[in-house]
Amino acid sequence: MKAAILGYGKSGKAAETLLKLEGYSDITVYDDGDNAFKNISEFTDTYDIVAVSPGVNLRKYPNAPKSFTSEIELAQKRKPAGARVVGITGTNGKSTVTALTAQVLTKAGIKSEACGNIGLTYGECVLGEPQDCYVVELSSFQTGMLHEFQADCAIVTNLAEDHMDRYRDMDDYADDKMNLVKYIKEGGRLIIEDEAYLVKKTSFYKGETVKIDPALKSFPVLDGTKLDFGRFYADISKFPLSGGHNIMNLSYALLAADALCKFNGDVSYLVADLKGLAHRCEYVDTINGVDWINDSKGTNLHSTLTALKGFEKGVNVILGGKDKNGDFSVLVDVLNEKASLVVAYGKAGEKIENTLKDTVKVPVIRVKDMVEAVDVCFKHAKAGEKVVLSPACASFDLYRGFEHRGEHFCELVKALKKG
DSSP states (O other): OEEEEEOOSHHHHHHHHHHHHTTOOEEEEEOTTOTTSBOGGGOOSOOSEEEEOTTOOGGGOTTOOSSOBOHHHHHHHHSOTTOEEEEEEOSSSHHHHHHHHHHHHHHTTOOEEEEESSSSOHHHHHTSSOOSEEEEEOOHHHHTTOSSOOEEEEEEOOOOOOOTTTSSSHHHHHHHHHGGGGGEEEEEEEEESOTHHHHHOGGGOOGGGSEEOGGGGSOOEEETTEEEOSSEEEEOTTOOOOSHHHHHHHHHHHHHHHHHHOOOEEOGGGTTTOOOOTTSSEEEEEETTEEEEEOTTOOSHHHHHHHHHTSOSOEEEEEESBOOSOOGGGGHHHHHHHEEEEEEESTTHHHHHHHHTTTOSSOEEEOSSHHHHHHHHHHHOOTTOEEEEOOSSBSTTTSSSHHHHHHHHHHHHHHHHHO
């Protein structure tokens, strides 16, 4: 049997392993970024199965396959019988929600692992140590390719403009995100902050077969440190992640775990000592009284906006990278309220500078790369202020991904400290 893989990143490599396990011995790889493989433009639809990676935009190719699968769906077939699945998507917060959900479920006695668009691919995870539950983060590119996925619970954290370099408009983007809702098992639970897209796109709504959780319609009641869901509650005084957005992230995680565990009463033991993720408003170091913060995961405008709102005044913010066709003017108000300096770097640097220089009250300085950005901030920032890398852009102009970008930022800060 003949198989093809379009795109040979982490997902494509995992798909190759899964296809071999399915008995496909003749596998051809197409990848535009690696000369070792055929270019995707050379693809001909003559294979028994085609696995498409999320980084491949099929709309660019007139020769795109008419039917295809993905690493996510290949992995779904290999998961242990009886293992449950929580699928998580949304514009922002989904990685943190995924990590928190897996930790909460494991603490509650359901052995779980976070995977998908975070850390291990779903395919790598199902081929590893068996889990009771797989908590799968899904990008819009992954949810848009679902055909046979099944989730016991699904979360849509939020919907805000993103990836406009790939989608026609916001509705086009939301179509891919909300496609996940079609693949909730009968009797499963959907947890969603804003039902507007469910109402607008009625084809996604499955009526009584899917429970739309009522708790997030008005948000759980927060009374001091008690997060109250009615049937159960948690004291969050020992919850280590700061900011209102992380209380929302925790709420998603607790509701997803409740969908599988049916909580009652005090579940505070599930909340203490949870761990956040690297590159999400991560404290790096303090140099000369200035805190350095790595929010490299801030890859879109909404994420950066949320991060900046969580800081006090005196932020030296680093923006830039690969533009997603975003409107940087949406940052003007928060920058005027919080920033003492804006540094724009990388491919999007010129656009950011031109958009902000006449509307932001603080200096806007354009530089070539991260080295120059860190140097400018080091010279400008005063004791008591912060330097925050929250780029509002993808990283692929200069880096392999947001992790690579964040690691480079941290290395530069450590070098400053040593110096």
